[in-house]
Amino acid sequence: MKNQLSTSPEITVLIPACNEGEVIERALETVTRILETVTSEWEIIVIDDGSRDDTYERVSLYAQTESRVKGVSFSRNFGKEAALLAGLKFSRGRAVIAIDADLQHPPELIPEMISKWRDGAKVVHAVKRNRKTDSMGKRLAALTVNQIISRMGGINIHNSSDFKLLDRQIVDILAFQLPERERFFRGLSSWIGFREEFIDFDVSSRMENECKWSFWSLVELSITALTSFTTLPLRIVTFLGLLTLLLGFAVASDALWSSFNGEAVSGFATIIITLLLIGSFIMISLGIIGEYIAKIYEEIKARPPYLVKSTVGTCDKK
Ligand code: UDP
Ligand code: MG
Numbered sequence: 001m002k003n004q005l006s007t008s009p010e011i012t013v014l015i016p017a018c019n020e021g022e023v024i025e026r027a028l029e030t031v032t033r034i035l036e037t038v039t040s041e042w043e044i045i046v047i048d049d050g051s052r053d054d055t056y057e058r059v060s061l062y063a064q065t066e067s068r069v070k071g072v073s074f075s076r077n078f079g080k081e082a083a084l085l086a087g088l089k090f091s092r093g094r095a096v097i098a099i100d101a102d103l104q105h106p107p108e109l110i111p112e113m114i115s116k117w118r119d120g121a122k123v124v125h126a127v128k129r130n131r132k133t134d135s136m137g138k139r140l141a142a143l144t145v146n147q148i149i150s151r152m153g154g155i156n157i158h159n160s161s162d163f164k165l166l167d168r169q170i171v172d173i174l175a176f177q178l179p180e181r182e183r184f185f186r187g188l189s190s191w192i193g194f195r196e197e198f199i200d201f202d203v204s205s206r207m208e209n210e211c212k213w214s215f216w217s218l219v220e221l222s223i224t225a226l227t228s229f230t231t232l233p234l235r236i237v238t239f240l241g242l243l244t245l246l247l248g249f250a251v252a253s254d255a256l257w258s259s260f261n262g263e264a265v266s267g268f269a270t271i272i273i274t275l276l277l278i279g280s281f282i283m284i285s286l287g288i289i290g291e292y293i294a295k296i297y298e299e300i301k302a303r304p305p306y307l308v309k310s311t312v313g314t315c316d317k318k
Contacts, residue, residue: 105161228295
């Protein structure tokens with residue numbers, strides 16, 4: 001292990017890319033230029049997440065002239081979380097920086113991240129100062145999900161992004177010691193503890209591409225995030241049950257009281273409303289429980305989170 005570390009580069013930059021053919025070269029050039037100002041011991045790994053354009057061809061071509069640039073290509077689109085995981089597994093650097101291919105994460109921050117790491121930080125998070133480029137809905141969703149996870153999971157991911165630097169120790173934990181398949185990188189890198197540092201940045205606007213997160217993929221990510229960090233929704237089910245029980249007692253005593261006094265309980269409407277309310281409570285509760293069962297099912301199947309089709313550069317097969 002020691003031997004391997006002594007030959008490993010100081011920094012690995014990890015770029016998940018899906019249909020980024022138009023911008024990938026610019027990203028590689030910019031990141032390279034900035035890395036060179038800090039160290040010459042670096043590598044860049046592009047994880048091609050099942051692009052349908054020429055992203056991987058462009059990376060392969062680039063790698064022919066710059067051997068420190070490497071590429072890993074998935075057999076299909078497995079999602080950004082899988083791409084990040086693969087990148088961590090393939091990386092050899094003593095610190096790993098994850099950054100988006102569309103340069104919405106300003107690479108100019110890289111030197112500052114590295115200097116914080118050299119000063120002893122184990123994780124350096126880049127935190128979004130504004131989300132002006134995101135739509136209103138996305139901002140609201142992010143706020144809600146981040147708030148819930150931060151409160152319930154006891155971790156702080158408010159406005160955090162996937163733009164992070166991780167020390168080798170953290171990379172090894174995230175990539176090899178956490179067996180879960182469905183991941184939420186942002187949450188996990190905070191959950192592990194260790195010394196964290198934060199840097200603010202402004203999100204710049206991006207060029208549109210086809211792999212953009214759809215509404216449903218964001219909903220999915222939020223559900224993964226919630227179910228992997230908190231079981232609070234299950235408690236809410238119990239709480240709802242208790243609430244209906246109390247309500248039930250109140251209504252039942254009222255009904256009994258009236259019937260003892262010879263007054264028939266009036267109300268078809270009351271019955272229908274109660275029935276519908278309880279019915280929906282039950283359905284929602286089943287849904288919540290179902291989400292956790294689905295999660296268990298996904299984990300128990302133990303399918304690999306991604307499949308590698310080919311690699312370019314000197315990446316070990318993992
Ligand atoms: N990405 C990926 N797989 C996907 C979707 C996105 O690898 O299925 C990559 C994408 O190429 C980019 C990064 O993840 O480098 C962030 O994606 P995007 O810019 O679409 O997300 P946003 O900026 O809206 O968070
Ligand atoms: Mg982006």
